[in-house]
Amino acid sequence: MEIAYFPGCTLKTTAKSFETSALAIAGSLGIDIKELPEWTCCGTVYSLAEDDLMKQLGPVRTLARAEGLGYTVLTTLCSMCYNTLVQAKQFVTKDPVRLQKINTFMEEEPDFTGVVEIKHFITLLQETGEEKIKEAVKNDLAGRKIACYYGCLLLRPREAAIDDCEQPEVLEQLMQWLGADPVFFPYQVECCGSYMTAVKPDIVARRAYRILENARENGAEAVITSCPLCSFNLKERQKDIKAIYPGFKDMPVYYFTEIMSEALGITKTVENS
Numbered sequence: 001m002e003i004a005y006f007p008g009c010t011l012k013t014t015a016k017s018f019e020t021s022a023l024a025i026a027g028s029l030g031i032d033i034k035e036l037p038e039w040t041c042c043g044t045v046y047s048l049a050e051d052d053l054m055k056q057l058g059p060v061r062t063l064a065r066a067e068g069l070g071y072t073v074l075t076t077l078c079s080m081c082y083n084t085l086v087q088a089k090q091f092v093t094k095d096p097v098r099l100q101k102i103n104t105f106m107e108e109e110p111d112f113t114g115v116v117e118i119k120h121f122i123t124l125l126q127e128t129g130e131e132k133i134k135e136a137v138k139n140d141l142a143g144r145k146i147a148c149y150y151g152c153l154l155l156r157p158r159e160a161a162i163d164d165c166e167q168p169e170v171l172e173q174l175m176q177w178l179g180a181d182p183v184f185f186p187y188q189v190e191c192c193g194s195y196m197t198a199v200k201p202d203i204v205a206r207r208a209y210r211i212l213e214n215a216r217e218n219g220a221e222a223v224i225t226s227c228p229l230c231s232f233n234l235k236e237r238q239k240d241i242k243a244i245y246p247g248f249k250d251m252p253v254y255y256f257t258e259i260m261s262e263a264l265g266i267t268k269t270v271e272n273s
Contacts (some may be wrong), residue, residue: 004071008081015228021257046087059088068110079227083153086160138265141180147220178263187214192233205240222252
């Protein structure tokens, strides 16, 4: 079954390695995904304004176009995109009046019915199954101690979560299938500081420090994530961390697909410079 793929904006720019590695993995495992020929920005984060339906226009338009092309499943990689698409769908489909209004406004688009199911790429990998993924491993990651950092948007709110909000394990399970040794660390579901990085980088650096050091204290040699913003805050803010905490040592931060593509013999991860 062909699955629609929504890349979102960052996957075409600063997170290009995330997309490249994921598409290679999909091809290697026989997951049939195809980028939507026409998509718009999801809005970056889900709007909490319940009295402003137009805030949902971006994500709903993309979902309507996927339905119009006959897709019943749509996948995405970015945690923010996933969360926004899921919550926007829930917001308009649970109220027939909202759904009718937004379809009327998008008169040149196919009507959105809510048929298309949104699945994060991690969920597609889960559905592919342990046996098939293990069979595809060419470079066993035995001995690699990896901290799986979820952040906020894969797990909150509960209605949009891909796993348990407090004790997720889907990424740890995937790492085990690849032969790695995932480590538990309490900060795996803490916020990285999000867009505070634009106005208060020092606050974000301090948060990133706590997350990375907590992972290190629990034995991790690298951290993986599924969010371009989390990746930026944990990886690029390490320069700021060193200015605040001179004794801090670099911690490699990867997208989970980069580690996985290494295990499948597709690419080799490159540690932080």
